Amino acid sequence: xxxxxxxxxxxxxxxxxxxxxxxxxxxxxxxxxxxxxxxxxxxxxxxxxxxxxxxxxxxxxxxxxxxxxxxxxxxxxxxxxxxxxxxxx
Amino acid sequence: xxxxxxxxxxxxxxxxxxxxxxxxxxxxxxxxxxxxxxxxxxxxxxxxxxxxxxxxxxxxxxxxxxxxxxxxxxxxxxxxxxxxxxxxxxxxxxxxxxxxxxxxxxxxxxxxxxxxxxxxxxxxxxxxxxxxxxxxxxxxxxxxxxxxxxxxxxxxxxxxxxxxxxxxxxxxxxxxxxxxxxxxxxxxxxxxxxxxxxxxxxxxxxxxxxxxxxxxxxxxxxxxxxxxxxxxxxxxxxxxxxxxxxxxxxxxxxxxxxxxxxxxxxxxxxxxxxxxxxxxxxxxxxxxxxxxxxxxxxxxxxxxxxxxxxxxxxxxxxxxxxxxxxxxxxxxxxxxxxxxxxxxxxxxxxxxxxxxxxxxxxxxxxxxxxxxxxxxxxxxxxxxxxxxxxxxxxxxxxxxxxxxxxxxxxxxxxxxxx
Numbered sequence: 212x213x214x215x216x217x218x219x220x221x222x223x224x225x226x227x228x229x230x231x232x233x234x235x236x237x238x239x240x241x242x243x244x245x246x247x248x249x250x251x252x253x254x255x256x257x258x259x260x261x262x263x264x265x266x267x268x269x270x271x272x273x274x275x276x277x278x279x280x281x282x283x284x285x286x287x288x289x290x291x292x293x294x295x296x297x298x299x300x
Numbered sequence: 301x302x303x304x305x306x307x308x309x310x311x312x313x314x315x316x317x318x319x320x321x322x323x324x325x326x327x328x329x330x331x332x333x334x335x336x337x338x339x340x341x342x343x344x345x346x347x348x349x350x351x352x353x354x355x356x357x358x359x360x361x362x363x364x365x366x367x368x369x370x371x372x373x374x375x376x377x378x379x380x381x382x383x384x385x386x387x388x389x390x391x392x393x394x395x396x397x398x399x400x401x402x403x404x405x406x407x408x409x410x411x412x413x414x415x416x417x418x419x420x421x422x423x424x425x426x427x428x429x430x431x432x433x434x435x436x437x438x439x440x441x442x443x444x445x446x447x448x449x450x451x452x453x454x455x456x457x458x459x460x461x462x463x464x465x466x467x468x469x470x471x472x473x474x475x476x477x478x479x480x481x482x483x484x485x486x487x488x489x490x491x492x493x494x495x496x497x498x499x500x501x502x503x504x505x506x507x508x509x510x511x512x513x514x515x516x517x518x519x520x521x522x523x524x525x526x527x528x529x530x531x532x533x534x535x536x537x538x539x540x541x542x543x544x545x546x547x548x549x550x551x552x553x554x555x556x557x558x559x560x561x562x563x564x565x566x567x568x569x570x571x572x573x574x575x576x577x578x579x580x581x582x583x584x585x586x587x588x589x590x591x592x593x594x595x596x597x598x599x600x601x602x603x604x605x606x607x608x609x610x611x612x613x614x615x616x617x618x619x620x621x622x623x624x625x626x627x628x629x630x631x632x633x634x635x636x637x638x639x640x641x642x643x644x645x646x647x648x649x650x651x652x653x654x655x656x657x658x659x660x661x662x663x664x665x666x667x668x669x670x671x672x673x674x675x676x677x678x679x680x681x682x683x684x685x686x687x688x689x690x691x692x693x694x695x696x697x698x699x700x701x702x703x704x705x706x707x708x709x710x711x712x713x714x715x716x717x718x
Contacts, residue, residue, distance in 0.1 A: 212609055226611050230601045230716055233555075247701070254713050255553035255644045255700045259542040261604045284602045
């Protein structure tokens with residue numbers, strides 16, 4: 212069981228959270244000017260790193276805030292957990 | 301190497317079975333090959349076998365980091381089916397089903413293919429109507445499908461609670477009678493032995509650490525046992541496709557997730573078909589040893605750890621007991637996890653890549669095991685001719701760039717939801 216240290220609610224079990232995927236995927240800044248390749252990158256292509264991974268989780272059975280979690284996807288160690296709105300991403 | 305037959309069994313029996321030779325050789329890597337396949341699981345071995353058998357190539361190597369079939373080939377729940385809605389998937393998996401039906405004889409190796417039927421349960425009139433649509437689509441594609449009402453389900457699975465009082469009352473189901481199970485390890489071993497007999501070098505404990513390329517395309521692979529040259533390289537390493545493709549400078553529409561499976565302690569025969577319970581997600585069958593073999597959803601977050609987490613195990617067990625309350629006293633004997641390539645549309649990727657000479661067979665999501673023969677068949681064709689086979693033309697990597705995604709569930713580009 213992952214224990215996610217929610218900055219508002221404290222350490223909570225993963226079953227209280229909903230997964231939101233890779234946190235570093237950014238929508239094209241000027242969508243109207245983006246070409247097909249840019250959209251393919253944004254929609255489909257992922258780094259899928261074997262190691263440190265920045266990812267989104269929503270605390271749906273807690274504060275309902277979106278969080279940005281740093282986790283090692285091999286050891287499952289959680290190295291950071293911050294409020295998404297304050298992370299600048 | 302002896303042909304497996306009753307005559308040879310008797311002949312070896314007369315000498316106390318001391319005369320059997322290893323089923324495949326253990327060769328050292330040569331300096332170069334006409335084709336190299338990375339990954340010694342079912343898909344890689346099947347690809348090598350069909351390259352040799354259908355296309356006459358026999359200067360081929362299969363490179364395996366660990367041991368044969370030690371990845372997802374040995375970690376799945378052994379279910380074989382071709383009950384797909386979309387044409388591209390239906391034709392591809394149905395070709396696989398036809399290969400399964402003759403596989404033991406073709407390989408001279410008993411893969412214990414058992415066509416015990418696969419039942420998808422429906423729990424509402426609406427769900428049954430979507431099954432009717434899928435069943436009709438299957439029949440139009442020449443695949444067997446039967447729509448079942450509740451009584452027919454009760455007759456086929458007498459141990460299941462189909463009463464109106466159950467947690468999820470059963471409304472009916474969709475049966476594919478030709479679906480079933482096969483012995484997963486035997487599939488890897490059978491293809492390995494058959495490929496080896498056609499001259500394929502199967503090299504275990506040989507990890508690929510880099511892919512060399514020049515302007516014209518790939519030129520070979522760096523491995524833990526030295527450089528091996530080849531202008532034709534196929535990747536069949538589902539779970540780590542991202543990492544291998546990155547060695548050639550490619551980014552893929554794939555995330556790696558852990559999928560768990562588990563078995564109960566063995567009991568006498570109680571379930572002679574495969575039951576899938578899509579409403580809450582469980583699939584269960586009984587192995588020939590008597591264990592109930594179960595699986596459910598992926599854990600739902602990126603993972604390269606070949607182990608999962610308790611919430612999914614609890615969920616799978618709860619689903620099992622909702623359908624079969626009498627199993628409440630069975631104990632879980634083992635659980636394990638395998639790393640899935642989850643693609644952005646839930647369908648596999650098999651075909652060419654933008655790098656000349658590099659071919660990709662991956663993105664199998666939950667569905668790799670049943671696809672093994674068809675995957676090897678079309679991947680061998682793709683590697684031999686440089687062009688996709690008609691059956692994998694729609695499964696090529698470039699579908700994401702061309703807006704031709706194959707999303708059976710309509711879930712969108714969220715790999716953890718497929």
